[in-house]
Amino acid sequence: MADPNTPADARERLIQAGIDIFAEYGFTATTTRMLADKAQVNLSAIPYYFRSKEGLYNATVGHIADVLADHLTPFLDRLQTETAKGFAPETARLLLQQGLSTMVTVMCGDPGTMRFSQIILREQMAPTAAFDLIYPKVMERMLSAFSTLIATITGETDPRQCSLQAILLMGQVMVFRAGKATVVRRIGMAGYTAGEIAEIQELVVSRAMAALDFMATRQA
DSSP states (O other): OBOTTOHHHHHHHHHHHHHHHHHHHHHHHOOHHHHHHHHTBOTTHHHHHHSSHHHHHHHHHHHHHHHHHHHHHHHHHHHHHHHHHOOOHHHHHHHHHHHHHHHHIIIIIOHHHHTTHHHHHHHHHSOOTTHHHHIIIIIHHHHHHHHHHHHHHHOOOOHHHHHHHHHHHHHHHHHHHHTHHHHHHHHTOSSSOHHHHHHHHHHHHHHHHHHHHHHHHHHO
16 A cells, blocks of 8 residues: 555545546545545545545545646637737637537546546536535636627627526537437447547537527627
8 A cells, every 4th residue: 555654646546536436426425445445545544635535525626626727728818818809709709619629628538537527517416515616717717708708709798698608508518428328329439539529529519609690690
């Protein structure tokens, strides 16, 4: 077993174990013994580094939030730059397409981040205090970005309507993550190969643009 006095190793092992075990069993059914065994560390390492199972869970969700935020940063940075300059609807369309494509890649095409989805879905269905660790860094930032772009593309001035549309767009991406088994079985996919991810990206983007074009005609 790893020495609990080597923080970089033991702490990281426990967080990686947390991603797998909390995702599979949920917080309540997970035991500290399961986590320690998965991480191959002494049981005492959990209170040593995290104080409790809840502390380890919060650290795990915080790690997920940081990794996802890093993946989304290039898109968000570009949006911030374009916003500062002021952008036209056509630029907003391109930015939204980039954002949606990035989300599909992160949530469906990256083996590392795909491990996060069960924990994220659990927090969506039954939020704990840890939801406040991931919402501001990931969901809120993406929803704010999409809402800004939707307002520019469609001319919609009601923030509530823009937010609802942004949630719908994110939902189109998440259904391919949460419903992967159904998608693969029904369509006969191999399991989200690079080509299949590109197909999903094209579908999500084209449907989003069509919906926003229709929304824009209502504002005209």
